[in-house]
Amino acid sequence: MAWNEPGGGNSNNQDPWGGRRGGDRKGPPDLDEAFRKLQESLNGLFGGGKRRGDEQRSGSGGGLSLLVIGLGLLAAIWLYSAIYVVDEQEQAVVLRFGKYYKTVGPGLNFYFPPIDKKYQENVTRERAYSKQGQMLTEDENIIEVPLTVQYKISNLQDFVLNVDQPELSLQQATDSAVRHVVGSTAMDQVLTQGRELMASEVKERLQSFMDTYRTGITVTQVNLQSAAAPREVQEAFDDVIRAREDEQREKNLAETYANGVVPEARGQAQRLLEDASGYRDEVVARAQGEADRFSKLLTEYHKAPEVTRERLYLETMQEMMNNTSKVLVTSDKGQNNLLYLPLDKMIDSRGASGSAAPSASAGAVGGSDLGTRISADLQQRDLRSRETR
Incomplete structure (x- = not known):
């Protein structure tokens, strides 16, 4: 029987919570x-x-x-939800009824949701992502090229409205640009010194794609890391790299040798040129001096022919006698001439060089015999002259 039915067994008229009506209640409070x-x-x-x-x-x-x-x-x-704060490094784009309304700068701002909708992004932070994949080079070699692209949002309106997923579009455009550049480059350039040029070309091509799509993204840097061959052919590539290093080392040695020999040869050539130039100047100056001397002597000869002729004869004989080892002695009274040969000086002059020692000895012997014959001839002439007298 229910607790509130008439004639119920609960004679004390209590509710199920154990409290009396109108009295103190020990159960839950009344909700009403x-x-x-x-x-x-x-x-x-x-x-x-x-x-x-x-x-x-x-x-x-x-x-x-x-x-x-x-x-x-x-x-x-x-x-x-309508009040929001834009930081110094952020911007916000507000759409009203799905159409661009305004771009909000830093500060406390207000918009009307759900009529308005805002997109708030950091436009100064450098963002980056990495990518790696196998690509085919110009000479049909497969290599793995890892790279890192750094970018930032330059136009938040284009970033929000023109492309659905601009960062995904950036990754796909990066893949296309890298494959195009690697596909037009030889493997040696990709593996060695051509990475910087390739990174510049990838950045330029990627930025062109972003500007064409109007994504509002500016690519700040493309870092093309060290490319490597697939693991299946890594040993062969290592051999190629070692051979290339050996080639570079031999080139360095050859350049070092050339740097040591070529300057020396150039110095010797310059010295020979300077000697030849000095010899030329000397000969020309001597010739000019002789010509001037002859011109002056001719002038003096026209003035006094006999005196000039006698002086020239004496100077010539003096110069000739200085260069000969023979001495001719004459008497003042017109007597017979006496030829004197200084054999000791002739022997000394011929024995000055060690290689000419045998010839000097032979010359000395020949000179002694010649002197004996000349002395005997002179004595015979003297006797004949006396007999004639």
Whole structure:
């Protein structure tokens, strides 16, 4: 039997919670009473007066108050979501009814959701992503090329509105640009000193793609890391690299040798040129001096022919006698001439060089015999002259 049915077994008229009606209750509080107290407090807050005994008006006033509370909460939530702050490094694009409305700079801003929709991004931060893949070079070799692309957002409006996923488009454009550049470059250039030029070409081509798509992205740097061959052919590539290093080492040795020999040869050639130039200047100057001397002597000869002729003869004989080892002695009275040969000086002059020692000895012997014959001839001439007298 229910606890509130007439004639129930509960003679004490108690509710199931164990408390008496009108007495102290030990169970949960009455929900109607709790709502009633909340409505009274809200009515007092908003200035609405009501009679405590009018239950119907109290119920309708309570529903209105709950509606006001709900609307207030919704307004607070909307206001909280409508106010936003843009940092110094950020920008925000606001769309109204799905159409571009404005671009907002740093500061405290306000928009009207859900009519408006905003996209807020950091436009100064450098972003980067890495990529690696196997590619075919111009000479039909497969290599793995890892690279890193650094970029930032330069136009937030284009970044938000023109492309659905601009960063994904950037990655796909990077793959296309790298494959185009690697496919037009030989393997040696990719593996060695051609990486910087390739990185510059990839950056230029990638930026061209981004500008064509109007993604609002600026590529700041492309770092093309050391390319390598696939693991299946890595040993063969290592042999090629070692051979290339040997070639470079031999070139360095050859350049070192050339740097040591070529300057020396150039110095010797320059010295020979300077000697030849000096000899030429000397010969020309001597010739000019002789010509000037002859011109002056000719002038003097026209003035005094006999004196000039005698002086020239004496100077010539003096120069000739200085270069000969033979001495001719004459007498002042017109007697017979006496030829004197200084054999000791002739022997000394011929024995000055060690290689000519045998010839000097032979010359000395020949000179002695010649002197003996000349002395005997002179004596015979002297005797004949005396007999004639």
